[in-house]
Amino acid sequence: MLIALFLLVPFVSTTAQNALNNKADNIVGTYSGKQGSDRFKAKIEKMADATYRCRVIWLEHDKDADGNKILDRKNPDKKLRSTPADRIVIFSGLKYDSKNHRWNGTKIYDPQRGIRANLVADFCDDGRLRLKGSLMGISESVYWKKID
Numbered sequence: 001m002l003i004a005l006f007l008l009v010p011f012v013s014t015t016a017q018n019a020l021n022n023k024a025d026n027i028v029g030t031y032s033g034k035q036g037s038d039r040f041k042a043k044i045e046k047m048a049d050a051t052y053r054c055r056v057i058w059l060e061h062d063k064d065a066d067g068n069k070i071l072d073r074k075n076p077d078k079k080l081r082s083t084p085a086d087r088i089v090i091f092s093g094l095k096y097d098s099k100n101h102r103w104n105g106t107k108i109y110d111p112q113r114g115i116r117a118n119l120v121a122d123f124c125d126d127g128r129l130r131l132k133g134s135l136m137g138i139s140e141s142v143y144w145k146k147i148d
Contacts, residue, residue, distance in 0.1 A: 020123035024096035027052055027103055031144035053092040062086045074114025091119055108133045
């Protein structure tokens with residue numbers, strides 16, 4: 001009896017976790033997140049080519065001490081360094097992997113460090129979106145809450 005219970009628990013957890021991961025467009029929406037002490041909102045939208053793009057739409061602190069808009073100064077693409085921090089594209093070209101019930105196939109941009117890493121996204125048991133960035137064998141995950 002105890003063995004049957006242990007076998008059932010992983011199945012129930014996986015089923016709950018996969019519920020939001022079963023449909024590609026479930027990722028579309030507005031999310032709140034926090035990186036360090038910085039709170040932000042980001043919007044994931046579906047593009048015409050059936051991929052997904054995410055951009056920042058609000059920052060708690062979007063101005064510097066002088067009242068000027070904070071810019072994306074660490075962007076490796078010099079043409080994007082004048083982009084206001086509340087308009088940064090975090091990722092684009094994200095694809096839904098229907099076999100593995102997750103999203104991948106692009107890179108995520110970390111504006112605080114100015115780096116891009118391979119991205120895998122999926123929903124956790126509690127409904128939060130997990131964004132896992134991997135670069136040179138090192139991975140880090142951030143978790144966003146869907147608010148709309």
